[in-house]
Amino acid sequence: MDPASPTRPGQNYLPSMQPPYKVSDHIDGTEPPVVDSEGYCTWKETDGLVLQWIYGTVNDTFLKQVIESNTTARNIWVKLENIFLNNKTTRAGQLNQQFSNLTLTACTSLDNYCQKLKELANQLVDVGQPVLDSRLVTQLVQGLPPEYVVISALINQLAPSWDDARTMLNHEEMHIKNQTHQGNPNMVLAATTEPPNNRGQPSTTQGRGSSQNRGGGRGYQGRNRGGRGYNRGRGNYSGGYSGGRGYPQPQQYQSWPNNP
Incomplete structure (x- = not known):
């Protein structure tokens, strides 16, 4: 029970007492039997049980304020009700x-x-x-x-x-x-199995000769043939000096015929 709430006197509390015990007359203000009457002893015993039950319901903080000796369940109930209403x-x-x-x-x-x-x-x-x-x-x-x-x-x-x-x-x-349990392994698997995207990235492996791309043109300086340019063939080396299949080629000179 919440320590700030002494108990629950009121309509929500009484119904739990009435059907099984039929003791609401001990707390609702009904006059008890006369002391010397025939039914007083039975009423006194029942009232003691109700009083103990109320004490067992109240938390320790408020129990110290209401507990008394030689009292009745009705008296304790009224005290609790006053505490409850004052703090309402x-x-x-x-x-x-x-x-x-x-x-x-x-x-x-x-x-x-x-x-x-x-x-x-x-x-x-x-x-x-x-x-x-x-x-x-x-x-x-x-x-x-x-x-x-x-x-x-x-x-x-x-x-x-x-x-x-x-x-x-x-x-x-x-x-x-379920999503949390199943989602993390899939994310890890996707991250570890996804192949890298190499499109558009320069290759670190040289093919034939020192050229980076085959079919990238016929030389650095345009389409030059023979000795007119720096490149010949399909080389595309960044230095522009690759000829043929990527190796430098000596310039060809026409030989003169020997005199007889």
Whole structure:
């Protein structure tokens, strides 16, 4: 039980006592039997059991303020009711703040998050500020982290009940976990098996001769034949001095005929 709340005297507390025990007359102000009457001893024993049950319900902080000897369940109940009513406004403000600021990341799990929201809503009912189902669902969505953005939009659009919204979130949580479990290995595999893109990159392996590209033209200075240029053939070496298949060629001179 929340230490700031002494107990829950009121309509939500009494019904749990009435059907199984039929002891509401010990706390609702009904006059007890006369001391010397025939039924007083039985009433006294029952009242003692109700008193012990109330003591077991109250937290230690407020138990010290209400515990007494030679008292009745009704007297202790009235004390608790006064404490509860005196703290009602302050308690309502605290509960509203906790309810509005609660997030999934502050809880241990999605179930824990939903349980805390529901408990805070029930405590707000006890202080006279009931929480509508629509507000409970709205707060449920507002406290979700970014990875739930898709399901959050869907819940806002459909406006489901509290139970249906919880079911939708449970399914989305399973989907996110499966995606996380299956996504990382695939990403690593893709990163390790993807071949490098060598298109447009210069080759480090020289082909025939020292040329980088075959068919890249017939020389650095244009289409030159014989001794008219620096290049001959299909070499395209960056220095511009490759001839034939990439090796320098000696310039050819025409020989003169010998005189007889």
